[in-house]
Amino acid sequence: MDKRTVLVLGGGTGGLVAASVLRRELAPEDRVVLVERSPKHTFWPSVLWLMSGSRRAEQVQRDLLPVARRGIEVRHGDITEIDPERRRIVVDGDMLAGDALVVALGATLVPERVPGLAEAGGNFYTVEGAMRIHDQISNLQRGRVAVLVADVPFKCPAAPYEAAMLLESLLRRHHVRDETTVTVYAAEPAPMAVAGPAVSQGVVEVIGRRGIDYRPSTKVTRVDPAAKRLYFDSGQEADFDVLAVVPPHAAPEAVRNSPLAGPNGWIAIDPATCETRFANVFAIGDVTTVPLKLGKPLPKAGVFAGGQAEVVAHTLAARLRGRGREQRFDGHGECFIEMGGGVAGFARGNFYAEPVPQVQMFRAGRHWHAAKVAYERNWWRSWF
Ligand SMILES: Cc1cc2nc3c(=O)[nH]c(=O)nc-3n(C[C@H](O)[C@H](O)[C@H](O)COP(=O)(O)OP(=O)(O)OC[C@H]3O[C@@H](n4cnc5c(N)ncnc54)[C@H](O)[C@@H]3O)c2cc1C
Known part of the structure; x- marks a missing residue:
């Protein structure tokens, strides 16, 4: 079978998970190219602890080098153009083409x-x-x-x-x-x-x-x-x-200037498959907009970016390599709510439930703070 190439646009939360699962699920000869402008990956949930003084900068950011060592081609550069019809992008003036694109470019401040x-x-x-x-x-x-x-x-x-x-x-x-x-x-x-x-x-x-x-x-x-x-x-x-x-x-400029952009710049996707209106072009995480029945969009959060990334990676492995089955994102998400003094709350639920999301908030306590610390440790252990 021909060698396949998947271009993952953005090495933040969603892009890192998508590239890592794709690397595991595709054939060894297939290329997984992760394009990211920053040499470092940031674990954003810990940035609040950086602000409150319980983390140092080097504890919330890591170089992407170990990711490259695992067989993911990491290309540092700025994506300036996205052509979803031809599944091509321009990075610092160079054109890259793939059999599939996973757009995980997040939101620009x-x-x-x-x-x-x-x-x-x-x-x-x-x-x-x-x-x-x-x-x-x-x-x-x-x-x-x-x-x-x-x-x-x-x-x-x-x-x-x-x-x-x-x-x-x-x-x-x-x-x-x-x-x-x-x-x-x-x-x-x-x-x-x-x-x-x-x-x-x-x-x-x-x-x-x-x-x-x-x-x-x-x-x-x-x-x-x-x-x-x-x-x-x-x-x-x-x-x-x-x-x-x-x-x-706002949606990143390269997205806003591409045919992927919806009316406000964000990318519309199928809520379950995360595919855009272009075949084999997927978008995940903050760069997307997923309208919910209650009239508001799915929140922008790492938990959704990561969940969508797993779904898309498995779907692409099924489509490109016939491995496993195409998957569907079910809208489940959870979040810790840090309250200071080593105490946190926790909310979890199904955001795709209709007519309104079904989300439960759990009683705050030290154990939820400990669970967030474990989540942080697990993030670095899983993806680096
Ligand atoms: C302080 C803070 C705390 C948070 N805490 C939580 C939490 O506890 N739980 C939770 O679920 N979510 C949390 N979030 C939200 C979470 O970090 C985001 O929702 C998540 O990172 C979205 O993932 P993403 O892959 O869509 O985008 P990102 O993680 O933002 O990744 C996008 C990547 O694309 C790159 N990029 C953008 N444009 C270009 C370009 N033109 N060329 C090359 N690269 C480009 C960026 O450098 C970036 O690395 C927090 C966010 C912040 C700021």
Whole structure:
């Protein structure tokens, strides 16, 4: 049989899992090419711990070299064009072609969409930003901490609420909690709303118990970085001393400029197979949009990117090599909710359930925090 080539676009959560499972499931002579602009892979769930000071940068990021040693061809470079009809891409001016494409390019952060936001800093969705916030909080004696969700959609629906609780916990550890305030200003009407009202209410209660002020449906329109002031669409304003931001997200430029892009730039896929409207071109993770019956899309989260990656890898092994069966993604997902002080909550459920997702929130405790630590350890052990 001819040698097959699968191009995996993006070496983040979904791309790494897809390439690794493909390598295992395809024939040894087949090529699995992983194209990634960054030399390092980041385990994003641990970045919140980087911000709260319980991890160092080298513990949340690893070089992709061990992945290459396992027989995955890692190509470092910038993907500038995607031609799904011919299953070709352009990487730093070179054209690569495959029998199948797996697009896992994630979401791009676009703080520049809000005037002043990029200049104000405080973006904890980057490793550098998370580290800077840690330093700022560590030096804070008194003042206002603002956790800002600038727009929807954003990846990891729990992250801003976890960030607020972890920072609040850090302020307590530094004995400055009485001199500080923590406020979450969120462009969304409720936390983790796709998971249902019980989960939303649960999150509102736990942050309330920690004295964190919550302002939902509050969308920032502009930031004055010099005056350290936020301006909202309601006409209200708020001052801050430390800012922790979830910036607006957009589909990556190469996707937006390709025939794969839907109306908002994100890629529409078959919810079960993850195939796009182009044969043997799949898309997984944050770069996709999957509408749910309740009128909101499937959240952008690593747990879904990884689950979809496994499905697509097995499907391609079946199609290209006749190995095993094509698989279907069933919409199950789970998430830890870090609350500080070594305590976490946990939510799990079926996001494809109709008419609304069926998600259960479990009682918070130290065991869920321990489970997240085990999940982190298992991630590095499984894929590196
Ligand atoms: C602070 C934080 C905490 C989080 N915690 C959790 C959690 O606890 N649980 C959970 O499920 N999810 C969590 N998430 C969300 C999770 O990280 C993402 O949903 C997940 O990484 C999505 O995977 P992906 O493969 O779609 O995209 P990504 O992991 O973002 O990967 C996309 C990759 O494509 C590369 N790329 C993009 N454009 C190009 C280009 N033009 N050329 C070459 N390469 C390119 C990028 O460099 C990147 O490596 C968290 C996110 C953050 C920021």
